[in-house]
Amino acid sequence: MNKVRLTTNNFLRGALVLAAALLPIHAFAEECNEETMDAFAYEDCVKEQQGISVNNEDFSSTAALKAEKEEREAAANKVEPKYNPFGRDAYLTSSFGENRGTRYHAGLDYSTQMEEGWPIYAPEDGVVKELKVSPFGYGKAMYFQGRSGKTWVFAHQSSFGVLDDLVSKQQYATKKNDVTVRPGTAYKKGDVLTYSGSTGIGNPHLHIETRLDNDRVINPALSNIEFSDTIAPQIFGAAVWQDNELAFTAPEAIEKGCIVTPVKNEFNLNLAVKIADYSRTPKENPMSVRRITMWRYDEKIFDERLDTLRFSRMTNIRNQLLWTEEADTAGDWHYINAKIAPLSTYTMEIEDFAGNVTKKKFSFRSKCKDNRDLQLTKTQTTPLFTAIARPMIDFFNCKNGMQFSAIGKDGVIAEDLCKVFEHKPIALAKVVDTYPNMTTIHYSASASQSGDGKAVDEDIQLFTYKKYQTSINWNTKLGNVAISQKISGIPVAGDTAIRVLAVTRNHTDSLDFIEFHPKGLQLKNWNVCIENPDNSAPLYWLGETSRNWFIFSKQNKGKKRCASANELRDIANIDNPDAPTLGFPYWADMIISGTRQTALRIPLMYKYDGIESGNDITVKAGNRWIAVEYDSEPREIVLESEKLPDAGEDITIQIKDEAGHKASYTITIPGM
Incomplete structure (x- = not known):
């Protein structure tokens, strides 16, 4: 083995190395040459060799460019403050x-x-x-x-x-x-x-x-808009179906990882989930969600993100959100367009627009503990209704004594459907599966059995069509009322089940109307004609959530009334001869040029027919025209005080409503 001999020279060399290591990084890096170095560099070199600290910042053009680049990168990576439209909290x-x-x-x-x-x-x-x-x-x-x-x-x-x-x-x-x-x-x-x-x-x-x-x-x-939403989305229910076998699951069962399937160990299941998001407590105004993603084990099978919409394709909403009669309750039914198999474990992730996420793991079973019946209707009074974009019939009414029979072209096919089907809501097409030649379901109940204190004796008329049928021409009658429908642009179904259109009559205290199902079925065109010998008044359609009646702006006149829409709606013949009337005027305020100014407000009152545009209201003081603002909620005419004549003088207000009624009123300007 070689031995190292420690000599004086060895010791001195080691000491010099140690000293160099303790000096600044540039020390002894190069020889200080006064002839080859500029004055500043030579001075710094000598100072470093003497152990004096030197500022080595590079002030060359290269360093300046580098600093500018770093500044640009920092600006690009800087988080831009979110835009708050008010500069104050808002939800x-x-x-x-x-x-x-x-x-x-x-x-x-x-x-x-x-x-x-x-x-x-x-x-x-x-x-x-x-x-x-x-x-x-x-x-x-x-x-x-x-x-x-x-x-x-x-x-x-x-x-x-x-x-x-x-x-x-x-x-x-x-x-x-x-x-x-x-x-x-x-x-x-x-x-x-x-x-x-x-x-x-x-x-x-x-x-x-x-x-x-x-x-x-x-x-x-x-x-980059700022908004306050701290609550993650909620799941309010699930629906699974295969053809016309349909099952619903309540949120309590979903919370425990179970969703009911109506068919055991069958593939090609369809799934819809009812989801709502709230921005704060108390939980009001349920909203939509931005993203739904679903995995089968580790495989992503569905991912839907709502970040861009096209006005030209707004009717595609019914491909994603399936109409159910309780449409004004919390949440929407989102269709999960994926291949669903029963013997698997699934994970669903739901994200709102603030980034809050709800994650659920579940599997399909024939029964779920803690499951209960879901609310499928809210204001419906007939046994016919729409759920998950399909007509349903509520045989739960059998328990109250309502009777149902199936009728074909040649007469009665089944006298008592309550003995054939479970006493619960089922898809109307499932009844048609059992009785393919059926064209009508008759239902009746006494005043004590009907649920609303009125005896009922009505028909449900049916039209059956196939998966790929996109147009229909259907003529039928309810009592002495003739109904004809020409339908084009029916969406092609996603499964092989037969499809059913259904129509029945409903009665309220003030009017009779005709229900068309399935609600929410959006089409290229729906031409409907009603010939009612007892009432040839204009046709109105019912707002399903507002429960208000609106006149069809374009329809023919005469005994046979016809109108068009792009969606099935409930329809009534309504005789409304009265034009809107005015309430008592009062002074309040309005905002002009960003400041509050005095305004005269006059309530506008009507039952069915409002005005079509603000130009259907004309206000004059003598021959002088006065601009008017109309607030549709609340229904008030608003007039800027500076444009009005003095207190005690008159103005005239002329109104034309949607039904064409015209009225003129004289209003005396009140004192402030």
Whole structure:
């Protein structure tokens, strides 16, 4: 083995190495040469060799570019503050993509705590492209195009601030209350753009949406909007079916990981889940969700994200959200478009627009502990109703004494369906499966058995069609009322089950009407004609959630009334000869140019027929035309005090309603 001999030279070399290690990093890195180094470098070199600390910051152009690059990268990675339209706390009352019957909700709704006049700030630099004024829909709406290229829509406004003068000039120039103005006025980010209100439909709130173009609208949460939502989505039920075998599961059973299947160990199951999201407690205004993802074990089999909508494809809502009669209760039925097998374990993840996530693991079983019956109707009084986009019949009424019989072209096929089927709601097509030649179901009950204190003796008329049939021409009768339907653009079904259309009569204290099922079936065109020898009055359709009647704006006249729509609706012949009337005027306020000013408010009262547009109201003081604002909720005519004559003088108000009724009223201006 070689031995190291420690000599004086060895010791000195080691000491020098140690000293070098303790000096700054540049020490002894190079020889200090006064001839080859500039004065500053030579001075720093000598200082380093003497153990003096030196500032080695590089002030060359390369270092400056490097610093600039680092600054740009830091700015790019900086988290941009979220846009708050008010600069104050506000919670959501409606979400993007929410179910609005025949369409999706195209934006977010913020509560303004039942107040009007909250200033709304510009989300970015941009220009006001358009202002629209209407008593319906978006009410007063501002279309603001930002530098990003997106168009921001602010709806239900009370005032456009300084731009109100442009609107007023357009109204008086055209003598129209509903106008469109294109200002092109520029605003900087953070400027006050407009003021919240309650014009159009709804109580005081702000509707905000972001559009990419005239057709595409995106989830505003993707535009860095701030909103408060701390509650994760909730599951309110599940439905599983194969052909016409259908089973429902309550949330208590789902919570324990169990969903009922109506068929044992069968493949090709269909699944829909009822989901709602709330933004706060108390839990009001259930909203939609952004994402639903499902796995079979570790395999992702379904992923649906709602970040972009097209106005041209809004009717696709019924491919995703399946109509059920209790449509105005919490949540929507989301169809899970995936291949479902029974003998597997599934995981579902549901995310709202704030990023809150609910995760559930479950499997399918023939029975679930703690399962209970789900509410499938809310206001329905006949045994015929719609659930999961299919007609249903409620044989639970058999327990109350209601009788059902099946009738074909040649007479009675089955006298007592209560002896054939379980006493619970079942798919109407399942009854047709059992009796293929059936065309009618007759049901009857005494006043004590019907459930609403009235005796009933009615028919359900049926039309059976196949999976790929997309058009129907059907003529039938209910009593002495003839009904004809020409239907085109029926969606192609996703399974092999037969399909059924159904129609029956219903009776209320004030009127009789005809129910068409399945509700929510959206079509290319539905032409329906009603020939009622006892009542040839105009046709009205029923709003399923509002329970209000609305006249078909276009229909023929005469004994046979015909109208068109893109969805099956309940219909009534309604004789309404009365025009809207006015209530007592009173002084309150309105917001003009962003400030509260005195206004005269006059209630507008009607039962069925409202006005079609703000231009159907004309106000004059003598021959002088006066602009008027109409609030559809509440129903009030609003007049700016400065435009009115003095107290004690008269104005005339002329009104034309949707049914064509005209009325004229003289109002004396009250004292303040």
